[in-house]
Amino acid sequence: MSQGLGLDKLDQRGAATEATEPPGATPAPSGSRKPGGDVRETLYFALRNPKVVIGSVVVLAFLLLGLLGPLFLKFAPMDYAGPPMAPPSADFPFGTTTFGQDVFAQFVAGLRSTFLVGLLGGGVAAVIGMAIGFVAGYRGGLIDELLNMLTNVVLVIPGFVVLIIINAYLGVRSVPMQALYIGVFSWPWVARAVRAQTLSLRSRDFIDLARLSGVGVGTILRREVAPNMYSYLFMTFVLLFGGSILTAASLDFIGLGPTNAMSLGLMMNQAVQWSALHLGLWWWFIPPGLGITLIVGSLYIMNVGLDEVFNPKLREM
Amino acid sequence: MRGYLARKTVIYGLTFVVAVTLNWLIPRLMPGDPVQRMVARAAVQHPETIAAMTAYYEQTFGLDLPLWQQYLNYWAALFRGDLGTSVWLFPAPVAQVVLDAVPYTLGIMIPAILLSFVVGNSVGAMAARSRWLDNVALPVGYLITAMPYMWLAILLAWGFGVALGWFPVAGGYDFGMVPQWSWAFAGDLLQHWVLPFLSLFLVSLGGWAIGMRNLIIYELESDYANYLSALGAPKRLVRQYAFRNAMLPQITGLALQLGTILGGALVTEIVFAYPGLGKLVLSAIQNQDFFLLQGTLLFVVIGVLLANFVIDIVYVLVDPRTRTGLTGATA
Numbered sequence: 334m335s336q337g338l339g340l341d342k343l344d345q346r347g348a349a350t351e352a353t354e355p356p357g358a359t360p361a362p363s364g365s366r367k368p369g370g371d372v373r374e375t376l377y378f379a380l381r382n383p384k385v386v387i388g389s390v391v392v393l394a395f396l397l398l399g400l401l402g403p404l405f406l407k408f409a410p411m412d413y414a415g416p417p418m419a420p421p422s423a424d425f426p427f428g429t430t431t432f433g434q435d436v437f438a439q440f441v442a443g444l445r446s447t448f449l450v451g452l453l454g455g456g457v458a459a460v461i462g463m464a465i466g467f468v469a470g471y472r473g474g475l476i477d478e479l480l481n482m483l484t485n486v487v488l489v490i491p492g493f494v495v496l497i498i499i500n501a502y503l504g505v506r507s508v509p510m511q512a513l514y515i516g517v518f519s520w521p522w523v524a525r526a527v528r529a530q531t532l533s534l535r536s537r538d539f540i541d542l543a544r545l546s547g548v549g550v551g552t553i554l555r556r557e558v559a560p561n562m563y564s565y566l567f568m569t570f571v572l573l574f575g576g577s578i579l580t581a582a583s584l585d586f587i588g589l590g591p592t593n594a595m596s597l598g599l600m601m602n603q604a605v606q607w608s609a610l611h612l613g614l615w616w617w618f619i620p621p622g623l624g625i626t627l628i629v630g631s632l633y634i635m636n637v638g639l640d641e642v643f644n645p646k647l648r649e650m
Numbered sequence: 651m652r653g654y655l656a657r658k659t660v661i662y663g664l665t666f667v668v669a670v671t672l673n674w675l676i677p678r679l680m681p682g683d684p685v686q687r688m689v690a691r692a693a694v695q696h697p698e699t700i701a702a703m704t705a706y707y708e709q710t711f712g713l714d715l716p717l718w719q720q721y722l723n724y725w726a727a728l729f730r731g732d733l734g735t736s737v738w739l740f741p742a743p744v745a746q747v748v749l750d751a752v753p754y755t756l757g758i759m760i761p762a763i764l765l766s767f768v769v770g771n772s773v774g775a776m777a778a779r780s781r782w783l784d785n786v787a788l789p790v791g792y793l794i795t796a797m798p799y800m801w802l803a804i805l806l807a808w809g810f811g812v813a814l815g816w817f818p819v820a821g822g823y824d825f826g827m828v829p830q831w832s833w834a835f836a837g838d839l840l841q842h843w844v845l846p847f848l849s850l851f852l853v854s855l856g857g858w859a860i861g862m863r864n865l866i867i868y869e870l871e872s873d874y875a876n877y878l879s880a881l882g883a884p885k886r887l888v889r890q891y892a893f894r895n896a897m898l899p900q901i902t903g904l905a906l907q908l909g910t911i912l913g914g915a916l917v918t919e920i921v922f923a924y925p926g927l928g929k930l931v932l933s934a935i936q937n938q939d940f941f942l943l944q945g946t947l948l949f950v951v952i953g954v955l956l957a958n959f960v961i962d963i964v965y966v967l968v969d970p971r972t973r974t975g976l977t978g979a980t981a
Contacts, residue, residue: 618808
C-alpha cells in the first residue's frame with residue numbers, strides 16, 4: 334500500500350525466503366530472556382547511530398511543530414488573514430494563498446492530520462497484520478490456509494482503488510475514519526512477513542517448553558513469540574506509519590480528503606486547483622510536499638539505522 | 651509448475667469476485683440517491699415530469715429490481731463488456747469513455763515501470779558494498795521514495811513547464827490540434843508525455859535501487875557466495891550470481907507494487923491534466939458520475955490482476971524451482 338519500497342525490503346525478503354529463516358530481522362533467541370539489559374544496550378547503540386539520531390530528530394521536530402505550533406498562531410488555517418498572494422515575509426513566514434490565507438497556519442494544521450493519519454492508519458494495519466500473521470504462522474493447517482488466502486486476496490486488490498470508491502461513496506470526511514480505512518487495506522504484507530517469522534520460531538525449543546507447561550495459545554504468542562520479534566515489529570510499524578501518510582496525501586490530493594480539517598495533501602490539491610503553478614506561488618505548494626517528504630524520508634532512514642542497531646551483523650560493516 | 655499456476659489462478663479468480671462484489675456493494679451503501687440528483691440537475695418543477703424522469707432513469711440503470719437480481723445483472727452486463735452509461739457524458743457508454751483514456755495511462759505507466767525497474771536495479775546492484783556510491787545513493791534513494799507522487803509532478807510541472815517553459819504542462823496534446831496520424835501530432839503528443847512519464851519514473855526509481863542494494867548485501871552473505879569466493883572466483887562472478895538471485899524477490903515486489911504505482915499514475919495524471927484514467931476518476935468524482943467512477947476503477951482492477959498474472963508467468967520462466975514443484979515464492 335505504501336509507495337516506499339523501503340517497506341518491501343523486509344517484505345520481499347520474507348517472500349523470498351518464506352518457510353526458511355528470514356534473515357536479519359530474526360534476533361538471537363536469548364534476546365527475550367533479559368529484557369532490562371536489552372533495552373539499555375539497544376538505546377546505547379541507537380544513540381550512537383547517526384541515521385537513527387538524525388531521522389528521529391527531524392520527525393520529532395515536525396511533531397513538536399504540529400503539536401505546539403497552533404498555540405502560537407494568530408490565524409486559523411482557513412481565515413482570510415492577509416493580502417492575497419503575498420510572498421513569505423516576517424508576518425507570514427510561508428506567504429499567503431490566492432485568498433490571503435496564511436500558508437504557515439495551514440501547514441502546521443496539516444502536520445497534525447499527517448501524524449494522526451500515520452499513527453492511526455499504521456496502528457490499525459499493524460494490529461490486523463500481526464494478529465493474522467501470528468495466528469496463521471503458529472496454528473498452521475486449515476486456519477493458516479484460509480488466512481493465507483485472505484491475505485493474498487487483499488494483497489492483490491489495488492487498495493488505493495478501493496479507498497477511492499469507499500471515500501467517494503461513503504463520504505469519509507474525517508481524518509480518523511480515513512486512517513481507519515487506509516489501515517484496513519495496508520496490512521497484508523505485514524501478515525505475510527510476520528507469518529513467515531512465526532513459522533520459523535514455532536519449532537524452537539523454548540516454544541515447545543512453553544507448550545508443555547500448558548499455557549494457552551494467546552499467552553505463548555504474547556509472551557514467547559512476539560518478544561523475539563519486537564525489533565522487527567517496531568520497524569514494521571514505522572514503515573506502515575510512513576505508508577499511511579503517503580496514501581492519505583494521495584487521497585486528499587484527488588479531493589477525497591477530510592472536509593473538516595486541513596491536511597498537507599489538501600493544501601497541494603488547493604494549490605493546483607487555484608493554479609498556484611501558473612501564478613508562480615511556489616510558497617504554497619512546496620512546503621506541504623517537502624514536509625511529507627522529510628517526515629517519511631526520515632522515518633525510512635531511521636529504520637535503516639534501527640536495522641543496524643538491532644542486527645549486529647550489519648553494525649560491524 | 652501446474653500446481654503453482656493453478657494456485658495463482660484460484661487466488662486471482664477469488665480476488666476478481668471480491669473486487670467486483672465490493673465495487674457493486676459499496677455504492678449501494680451510499681447515503682443519497684443518484685437518480686434524485688440527476689433529476690434535480692435537470693431543474694424541472696413539474697411533478698409528473700419528475701416522476702416520469704425518475705422512472706426512466708431507474709429503468710435505464712436497472713435500479714427498480716430486487717437486490718439479488720441487480721447483482722446478477724451486474725455480472726451479466728460485465729461479461730458483455732457493458733459497464734453502464736456515463737451520467738456526466740450521458741449517453742456515452744462507460745466502456746467507450748474508459749477505452750479512450752486507457753492508452754494514455756498505459757503510455758506513461760508501462761515505460762515508467764519497465765525503465766525504473768531496470769535502471770533502479772542496476773544502480774542498486776552497483777551501490778551495494780561500494781561505500782562511496784552507497785553513501786550517496788542510499789539517502790537520495792530514500793528521499794525520492796518518500797516523495798508523494800503528486801509533489802514531484804508539481805515540482806516538475808512548475809520547474810520545466812512554467813518556469814523554464816520547455817514542456818507543456820496540461821493535456822495529452824495541444825488544445826488547438828485534432829488527433830490524427832501525422833508527424834506534427836505525434837511530436838506534440840511526445841512533448842506532453844515527457845513530464846508525466848519522468849515524474850512517475852523518478853519516484854519509482856529509488857525504491858528499486860534500495861531494494862536491490864539490500865538484497866545483494868544479503869545474498870553476498872549467503873553460503874553459496876562465501877563458497878564461491880573461497881574457491882577463488884572473481885568478485886564480478888560472485889556478484890553476478892548474487893544479482894540473479896536477488897532479482898527473484900524484486901520481481902515479486904514488482905507485482906506487489908503495481909497497485910501503488912497505478913495510484914501514483916492516477917495522481918500524476920491529475921497534476922498534468924493528462925487525459926488518462928486518473929483524470930477520468932477526478933472528473934467522475936467532481937461530477938458525481940458514479941457509473942463512470944465504478945467502471946473506470948473496475949477496469950483498473952482487472953488490469954492489475956492481468957498484469958499480476960503476467961508477472962507470475964515471467965516468474966515461472968526465471969525461477970526453475972517453481973517448475974520442478976519446489977515452492978519458490980508463494981506470493
